[in-house]
Amino acid sequence: MKQIEMTILKIVKSKAGKEKFLLYYLSNNWLEICGANIAKHSKPNRIERGILFVNTDSSAWSHNLLMMKPQLLGKIKQNVSEIGSLRNPDLIIKDIMFFNGTITKKNMQEEKPVEHKLAYSPLLEEEKAEIEKKASQLSDPDIRNIFCRIMQDDKKRKNAVLENFKKQCRKCGVPIMGDDSYCPACERERKSALWLKTAEILHSAPWLSYEECLNYVNCDKMLFSEIKSNIRSKVCLKIAEEGCTAEDKVFATLLELGIEPEKLTDELIEETVERLRRNIYVSSSRGRLRSKE
Secondary structure (H helix, E strand, C coil): CHHHHHHHHHHCCCHHHHHHHHHHHHHHCHHHHHCHHHHHHEEEEEEECCEEEEEECCHHHHHHHHHCHHHHHHHHHHHHCCCCCCCCHHHCCCEEEEEECCCCCCCCCCCCCCCCCCCCCCCCHHHHHHHHHHHCCCCCHHHHHHHHHHHHHHHHHHHHHHHHCCCECCCCCCECCCCCCCCHHHHHHHHHHHHHHHHHHHHHCCCCCHHHHCCCCCCCHHHHHHHHHHHHHHHHHHHHCCCCCHHHHHHHHHHHHCCCHHHCCHHHHHHHHHHHHHHHHHHHHHHHHHHHC
16 A cells, blocks of 8 residues: 555655645544544644644644644654655645544544454253243243343353353453453443553653653553643643642643653743743634634
8 A cells, every 4th residue: 555655656746736645645544643532533634834734623632632742743754754755845744733623424534343243053951941940030921031032142142252252351251252351341441440540640750751651550652642641731721820839830840841850940840831831822822813714
């Protein structure tokens, strides 16, 4: 596929044509570039003079992605370098601008769920007998028949899953399909606990890098970046207020610069807070201008 895209770039000579193709390429590969969570809430909209305009579905996501701009630019450059030389000025994304708007499902990049077809087999006589034994405690014959049917269908499904995939949830033991190690319920619970643990560590030590955080909790890099971006967004809201505390300023500086507390100075804190406030002001001003347009 990369070879085809490189060939198209050689054929297209005009700058406008290359920008259109680059936008098409980024849109088609947006899920791969930024991950499933970000791709569900954003999509590339247009490219103007090397600036990529990204449409998000809320102001919160615009703010989150603004904080993650350096990482996104790095991933875009890395991805684009696979189809053309970065020396080509028409293939360089110099900056990213974010704006709010409706994102239709037609344009959203979503992961397609893998369908697993199960082969159901008849139950063994001892399995039927076990179900009928449980059902014998019910006096109403209609309810007893419904109970037997439901239990038999459930047993067939579990047998089919175990036969085809021979996997069980590591936590609760229910049969699961595919390459997952946990059932959906346990996976949500596990991710929630992982999120809380990682957030707790970053709140106590905001200067930690992803590699350093791995010494305390085993989370993936995308989750770490998402949590850190979420914390940064909340901190920036506090910093934007005139009544923000000295503790807020210190925390924001440690989080933004990734330096240990002993390296802090009054000048460094004030410079970092002022820069964050300018970024927030510029971002909100651009948003108001676009809404007027």
